[in-house]
Structure formats: structure tokens, C-alpha cells
Amino acid sequence: MSFESIDRLITETLTELCLSQGITRPKIVLEIPRQREFGDLSSNVAMTAAAKCGMSPYALADKLAAAFTTSADGVEKVEVAGPGFLNFHLAPDYFHRLLAEVVHSPGEYGDGDEGGGARWLFEFVSANPTGPLNVVSARAASIGDSLVKVFRKRGYQAESEFYVNDGGGQVALLGASAKARLNEIEGRTEVAVIPEGGYHGDYVIDMANAWRTAHPGEELPDDELTGRWTADLVREGQEETLRRFRVTFDRWFRESEVYADDRPDAVVRKLKDLGLAYEKDGALFFTASRFGDEKDRVLVTSDGRFTYVVPDLAYHLDKRTRGFDRAVDLLGPDHHGHSIQIQAGLKALGLSEEFLQVMLVQQVNLKRGGQEVKMSKRAGVGITLDELVEEVGVDAARFFFLMRKSSSPLDFDIDLARRHSEDNPVYYIQYANARIRSILRHPDAFEPGDDVDLTSLVEPEEMDLLRAVARFPWTLSAVVRGIEPHPITVYLTDLARTFHLFYQRRRVIGDDRRLTAARLTLCRGVAGVLAEGLRLIGVEAPDRM
RNA sequence: GCGCCCGUAGCUCAGUUGGACAGAGCACAGGCCUCCGGAGCCUGGGGUCGAAGGUUCGAAUCCUUCCGGGCGUACCA
Numbered sequence: 280m281s282f283e284s285i286d287r288l289i290t291e292t293l294t295e296l297c298l299s300q301g302i303t304r305p306k307i308v309l310e311i312p313r314q315r316e317f318g319d320l321s322s323n324v325a326m327t328a329a330a331k332c333g334m335s336p337y338a339l340a341d342k343l344a345a346a347f348t349t350s351a352d353g354v355e356k357v358e359v360a361g362p363g364f365l366n367f368h369l370a371p372d373y374f375h376r377l378l379a380e381v382v383h384s385p386g387e388y389g390d391g392d393e394g395g396g397a398r399w400l401f402e403f404v405s406a407n408p409t410g411p412l413n414v415v416s417a418r419a420a421s422i423g424d425s426l427v428k429v430f431r432k433r434g435y436q437a438e439s440e441f442y443v444n445d446g447g448g449q450v451a452l453l454g455a456s457a458k459a460r461l462n463e464i465e466g467r468t469e470v471a472v473i474p475e476g477g478y479h480g481d482y483v484i485d486m487a488n489a490w491r492t493a494h495p496g497e498e499l500p501d502d503e504l505t506g507r508w509t510a511d512l513v514r515e516g517q518e519e520t521l522r523r524f525r526v527t528f529d530r531w532f533r534e535s536e537v538y539a540d541d542r543p544d545a546v547v548r549k550l551k552d553l554g555l556a557y558e559k560d561g562a563l564f565f566t567a568s569r570f571g572d573e574k575d576r577v578l579v580t581s582d583g584r585f586t587y588v589v590p591d592l593a594y595h596l597d598k599r600t601r602g603f604d605r606a607v608d609l610l611g612p613d614h615h616g617h618s619i620q621i622q623a624g625l626k627a628l629g630l631s632e633e634f635l636q637v638m639l640v641q642q643v644n645l646k647r648g649g650q651e652v653k654m655s656k657r658a659g660v661g662i663t664l665d666e667l668v669e670e671v672g673v674d675a676a677r678f679f680f681l682m683r684k685s686s687s688p689l690d691f692d693i694d695l696a697r698r699h700s701e702d703n704p705v706y707y708i709q710y711a712n713a714r715i716r717s718i719l720r721h722p723d724a725f726e727p728g729d730d731v732d733l734t735s736l737v738e739p740e741e742m743d744l745l746r747a748v749a750r751f752p753w754t755l756s757a758v759v760r761g762i763e764p765h766p767i768t769v770y771l772t773d774l775a776r777t778f779h780l781f782y783q784r785r786r787v788i789g790d791d792r793r794l795t796a797a798r799l800t801l802c803r804g805v806a807g808v809l810a811e812g813l814r815l816i817g818v819e820a821p822d823r824m
Numbered sequence: 825g826c827g828c829c830c831g832u833a834g835c836u837c838a839g840u841u842g843g844a845c846a847g848a849g850c851a852c853a854g855g856c857c858u859c860c861g862g863a864g865c866c867u868g869g870g871g872u873c874g875a876a877g878g879u880u881c882g883a884a885u886c887c888u889u890c891c892g893g894g895c896g897u898a899c900c901a
Contacts, residue, residue: 310840313847323843326881336881361844362881407901447901476900534901562899573826573897580899587901615828615896641829642895683837686829688894690836695850699863702850710863718860750840757840769838772848783856783865802860824863 285309285347285354285367289324292346296332296339311750318358318366319746325363336363374745375733378804381748383729385807389752393759394435400598401427403609404521405442408510409453410480411663412517414643417524418689419609420664421680421817422640424526425764426607428815433759438529438603442594445510446534447587452477453513454506458499460487486512520665524673525817534590542593543585546628547578555627570623588617592624599630607636607762609685615639638762640685647693671696677817678705681768704772708809709824711775714782715806716822719799723788727796727803735794736801740781744805747777751808755815764816771812778805 286308312321325340332339340359347357353373358366381388403423406416423439430437444450456477463471464487473479486509499505514531521527537543547563550556555566561581565588568575577586598606610618618637625635645652645662652662667676675696682704683689699706718724736745754770787798810820 310843312844313839314844317844321844326843329881364844409901444901449901452900560899564899577899582899584899586899591901612829612895614901616898617901619827639828639895687837688830692836703863704849706863707849710861714861714864721860724860753840760841766838766840769848772838776848779864780866782860786860788860824861 285320288346289322289343292343293324293328296342311753312366317360317364319369320367322365325365329363340365371737371742374749375736377749378733378745378801381804381807382800385811388808389755389811390432391752391756392434393756394430394433396434396436397604398436398602399430399605399607400438400440400603401607402440402442406517407444407449408514408517409449409478410513411482411665412520414645414662414664414667415611415640417664417667417676418643418680419640420521420524420526421677422685422764423609425681425767425816426762429755429758429764432815433755440530440532441528443514443531443533445507446538446590450506450510451502453509454502454504456483457487457490457505457509458502460484461491461499464488524664524668532594537590537593537597543589546589546593549628550578553627565624567620567623570626572619572623576620588620588624591621592628595621595625595635596628599634605636606634607638609638609640612639612641636762638685641688643689643691645691645693674818675703675705678768681764681816684763684765705818708771708775708813709821711778712806712809712820713822713824715802718787718802721788724799727800731796731800732793733797733800735797738785740784741801743777744781744801747774748804748808751812767812767816771809774805774809
């Protein structure tokens, strides 16, 4: 009997007992209790529904429990405990069958259909093409990529997108900076001044040199053209960096594409038509304060240019037009004000408030030797994603970025991340997998076969492992509910720990062939879940370390 | 001022859409390799869940206020 069928039987029984009466089924029906003695699953329905059913929690719980003792297979016993909890103890057989499924197709274990094919677009990183990616982008890349993978696994049509801001003033500033660098290289020092707020990083020198190589002897174009050319190069570098970080995007969407059909104009026109825009001080304002913003916002500046929010609104409308049911934006903490503007704008333009979900990914504090490592992309100093990966490796970096909830600032301990030792959680998990693979490689190991008899798996360490395996789909479901991949790292650490304990106390390969076969199968199942879990967070699961 | 995020063990953090005596790692103290990988395991001490009210059968979790910390608050993107 599965979670779902228990859920169903509770609902049916409840309906029978309390009859219609317009009673709505309580929300939380089943959970995995913290304490082992409370069973494998527990339910609080008796307490939440007691008043509505006109019974005491105990009386209701007893009646519900009775429904199970008669008809449920897979459920070993149902107890009423505490203030009225229903505790379900599942039979070992339930877990044995589950394990057989896992081993049969480990890549499909944890698949779900709660998405129902809904189309979700995840936009993340979306860094300006004006410099190398920094570590906040790296964190967003880890989070976004994992979300897409998990959402797909749970039945969503999830896609990833990188929005390239190649149209703004920052790009022209990059162009001016590159020109200054080129002038500097070629000895025209009197015009080799990087403008106020420009880009000082060494990569700009590389860009200048690249320009010269590509255009020998040519005059320098204006800032904007130089900027666009340079930005293209920077963007390619970002894509390459992300590829090395094992993050690829379904689409790179350029701001310039938004301009193609004069869509920013259309946005402004529509807001005007709706009477939600007005002129003041020579600029055009949007009545954002009527849609939850703290004040009205400028759409068109007094010198006739669109502010950032206009093409961005057009871009988000485009997401809807392309047929996405929901859009999720992962933004840096400095974009908070902007996200409110976008939400207000989309609401004004008639989109439902649920359409866009903004997740603010909090900052990353790099620490080395106990000291904070400061960074500033615009000044060209600090740690880039490339440098971080070179120092700690992709596996550690991706895992560390998911060790905290994305809404919490993350302290990234570089020393710990590069340490290949027991206190590094990445290796702790990978080690569990490598250990299993090593057992499976053992000369006395064998292929248990599909009809393996698992009934001998009854020891506490074995049951703990089976329960941990059973929690995997549960964990993924939590990721989807919270739009937050962090539970995966917590889960994998726990699964690895449970395995290490099992390994320490129970020998897999022994004289009893039936028991050996069962335990080999258990090992394969655990390794399968570890590998699939690691895949979802972009971390490798090596057979040897 | 306003907005968002965060205050849980000495340190870093879990705590599943409120649930049954608050968990883990690190650090500290002690133990475990004839035997499938010791990158591992076991035992132990440690917490008025920032504070005070409120809602509830039940609160670390929800509401209010306060205290403390971080970030943001542009006719930049």
C-alpha cells in the first residue's frame, strides 16, 4: 500500500463517517514522523477533523484506524497515539517491493506527475555581458539548473533561459572602456582614459586585443558598436564558463530581440491607454504605486529613453505569449526594488499575480583562512566563477551553493570546499557511492538478478536504509513545493550517513547467498538513489575516488 | 523612514505547507581497522529555538510589537 492509497482510504473513511456536511478534507494528511516509534507515516486528520465530525479526536482516530486493520495490505499496524495521531507502520514487504522498483530503473525513481505538464520558465543568472561571472551568478546557476532538473522529473515542462542585457548604457560604457584600453595599448595615452564608472578589469584589455586582432588597421567605431562587439565576446565567455560549471540554457534571450517589433513602445502605449501613465517633469511615469510599489516609476526618461523596466516588461509579456504558465526569476539581492516594479507592471498589464515568481538569491560571502574575500566585478577585482571552479572544483562548488536555503546569505568556506576530507560533505556523499561501487566490484559479489528474494532485509540498519530510500520522492516533492533545491543536499547527506552506519555494522558479502543477494540489491538501490540525487544537483558520482 | 532576508548547541546550520520529549556536522572528551575502501563508525557533555504578547487542542514554525544583524531603496542595468 502506497502513500497515495493510505491517503485515499483515510479520505474515503472520513467521508463515510462524517457524511457530506460540506466538510472539506483537511490539508495535511500524511507526514513522515520524526520519531521512529511513531511509525513510517503519521496523520493528524483525527485532530483536525474531530470538531467538524462532532467526535473526540480519539473516537475519530479509532474509527479511522479500524478501516485499515480490515483492508490494507502493506500496512503492518495502525496505532492511535498522543493527542490523536494515527501512526502507520508499514510492512517490510512494502519497502522490499519499493527497493525492487528502484533497482529496476534507478533513473526513473522519484519521477512524479504533479506538474501535469505545466510549462514553467526559469530565468536565472542573466548577468550583464560586461564582465566575467561572479559567485552570486554561480549560486543562481546552481539553484536554477537544479530546479529545472527537479521540475522536469516531477512532470513539469521546465525550461531555462538567460536574459542578456545587451542594449543598455552599461554596454556602451564597456565599449568606451575597451576603446580606452586599446588606445592605451597603442600608445595614444591622451585618449586612454577609462570613463567614470567604466570597467577596469584585465579582461577588458583582452577584449581590446581581440578587437585589434579581428580588425587590423581599422578605425575604432563608436562606443555603442564597440560595446556590442565586446559584449558578444564577453557573453560567449560566460556561456563557456557556465558550460564548464555543467549549466546550459535552453535559450539565451537578448534584450535586443525585445526591441525587434517595437515591443517596448507597445508596453508604453498600453499603459497609456489604460490610463496608468502620466507625464511629469518631462518624463513619463507609470502609476506603480497603485500596484503595490512604494512610488510611481519612470518609463521614459526626460531625454526620451526607456528605463530598464520597459523592455523587461515586454520580455516578461513575451514569456506569457510563448505559452508559459508560470515564470520564475532568480534575482540577486540588489534587484529587489526592480522585482517589485516588474510585478507591479505585469499586474497593471493584466497578468495574474501568480504568473511571475521572483526568488531573491542572497549574497555569497567567500571566506578563506577565516577571512572574508571581497569582490567587485566592476572594479575588476575579486573572485570569478572560473577562479572558484579552478580552486575548489565543480562538484564542491555546486554542492556548497545548495547547502543553504537560497533566501539565506551563504558563507562559502573555500578552505573547507577544497579539503578532501571527512568534514567536507561533498566527499562524504561521493564516498558512500564509491564505497558501494567498490563492494559491487568485489570478487565475491554477483548479480542478484530480477527475482532476488529481499525478505531477509529486516535488521534495523537495513530498514533505516530502506526508509531513507523511500523518502527520496518525498524530498523532491518538497523541492517543487518550495521552489527550493536545498532539501536535496540535506537528504543526500542523511542517506549517505545511513549507509555508512549500515556498512559499519552489517557485512554485505558473506556465506549466506540469499542474504548476500538481498544486501547487494540494497547497495545497488542506495547507489542508484545517490547517483540520481547527485545528478539533480550537477555533482558527479564517481565509482572510485 | 520604508521594503525584503536572517536571529535554533561554543561555531556553521537542519527542522518536511503548526504537531507528539528540539536534530546534524564541526569543535571538545573517550573508543572502533585479522574482516566488502578508516575520505568511515560509535559513545558523551552541551540549547529559556533573539524578547514579549496573541491565535490554536498544540507554535521554533502563523499574527502583532520590540531588540539585534545583512541587503536594498535611481530619469543604472
